[in-house]
Amino acid sequence: MVHQNEHQHTQHIVGYGTYIMVWLALLMLTALTVTVAGMNFKNFAIVIAILIAGLKSILVMNYFMHLKFEPPIFRTMVYITVFTLAIIIGLTFTDISFR
Amino acid sequence: MSQAAELTMEKHYDPIGSRIGMWLFLFTEFLLFGGLFLLYAIYLNKYPEEFHYGSSQLDQFVGAMNTIILLTSSLTMVLAVGALQRDRRKLSIFFLVTTFTFGAAFLINKYFEWGHKIELGIYPGSQELTQHPQGEIVFYGLYYAMTGLHGLHVIIGMVIMLFLLYFLLKKxxxxxxxxxxxxxxxxxxxxxxxxxxxxxxxxxxxxxxxxxxxxxxxxxxFTEEQLKSSEVKLENSGLYWHLVDIIWIFLFPLFYLVSM
Structure with a gap:
């Protein structure tokens, strides 16, 4: 644990420039997802859209939500949550596809 | 007297603990929307054509605009946190007000978007919509429920920002x-x-x-003490706002782009 007396601030300070780069990347990924949706990928379109949305979320979490600079326990908790949701989705789909 | 002074000075801050608490709350939000996304996935699987048609009836331009608005509001929110970390209270207030304005712009867009659909008689339980195929009824049901719940989160985020402004302005x-x-x-x-x-x-x-x-x-x-406690509050509110952004990052392609 970090003591408050040693560090005046509560968190690792990230430069403004990094935030602006991440924002630009997010805008480009938004343009990409709109462009890809315009192409005719049929059933893959939704998979690609989800992958790009996932990538955008990772950027937001790591930089805007500072996950990259947090102690490892934060990432562990995120993995557990995503894993839980994946199990729920996976089990539901195995149920409905064998009805 | 000196004992009283010591008591007030002994305020304990545990920023990591408070952020862990905030993240735990965010996980419950994540699972709440995750359940709705699951519902969407199941019905998309069941009614692919109706979902594609329903999606083509939504305004992609407004959807994309709102995506850009929310992404930019996330940027200004994180800049507000960054400014306060550098003890620049006024700059932080400026970015916070900007973020609030973007939130309002998002809601105004949503208001007109919903208003247009409701004018056409397309809303859950309407006479018009009940004439449509079952898949479309489900699509619009999910559309209103999910973007509505998300909109509610935007409103809550904005109310939290008002409290933060009060804390940052209180001299x-x-x-x-x-x-x-x-x-x-x-x-x-x-x-x-x-x-x-x-x-x-x-x-x-x-x-x-x-x-x-x-x-x-x-x-x-405006004391150092207040600055420190505002910083923790602003960080956690920022986390909430970014979660609202992440949810929209998924809502946008699912509702507006599956048609194309």
């Missing part, structure tokens, strides 16, 4: 707190504030028995 702080057991014998007496030479600066009214505690409040300053 007064409690320097000293005196508890009731320390003033029980003060009934009928007065308090006097004097400078070091004993010159009277201010004299209070008679203290009645109704007074059970006293605070000494200093006005016109």
């Amino acid at each position: 007064s702080h409690r320097a000293l707190s005196i508890k009731s057991n320390q003033i029980q014998n003060l009934n009928g007496k007065r308090l006097l504030l004097s400078d070091e030479t004993g010159k009277k600066l201010w004299k209070s009214q008679e203290i009645t028995s109704e007074v059970t505690g006293m605070d000494v409040v200093v006005k016109g300053v």
Whole structure:
């Protein structure tokens, strides 16, 4: 644990420039997802859209939500949550596809 | 007196603990929307054509605009946090107001978008919509439920920002707190504030028995202490706002782009 007396601030300070780069990347990924949706990928379109949305979320979490600079326990908790949701989705789909 | 002063100074901050608490709350939000996304996935699987048609009836341009608005609001929110970390309170207030404005712009877009659909008679349970195929009814049901719940989160985020603005603008702080057991014998007496030479600066009214505690409040300053506590609050509110952004990052392609 970090003591408050040693560090005046509560968190690792990230430069403004990094935030602006991440924002630009997010805008480009938004343009990409709109462009890809315009192409005719049929059933893959939704998979690609989800992958790009996932990538955008990772950027937001790591930089805007500072996950990259947090102690490892934060990432562990995120993995557990995503894993839980994946199990729920996976089990539901195995149920409905064998009805 | 000095004991009272120590008591107020002994405020304990655990920023990591408070952020863990915030993340735990965000996970419940994540699972709440995750359940709705699951529902969407199942019905998309069941009614692919109706979902594609329903999606083609939504305005992709407004959807993309709102995506850009929310992404930019996330940027200004994180800049507000960054500014406060650098002790730049006024810059932080500026970015916070900007973020609030973007949130409002998002809601205004949503208002017109929903309003247009409702004008066409397309809303859950409407006469018009019940004539449509089952898949479309489900699509619009999910559309209203999910973007509505998300919109509610935007509103909550904006209310939280108003509280933060209050904390950041409040230029007064409690320097000293005196508890009731320390003033029980003060009934009928007065308090006097004097400078070091004993010159009277201010004299209070008679203290009645109704007074059970006293605070000494200093006005016109924003202390280091306040800065630190605002920083923790702003960080956690920022986390909430970014979650709202992430949810929209998924809502946008699912509702607006599956048609194309």
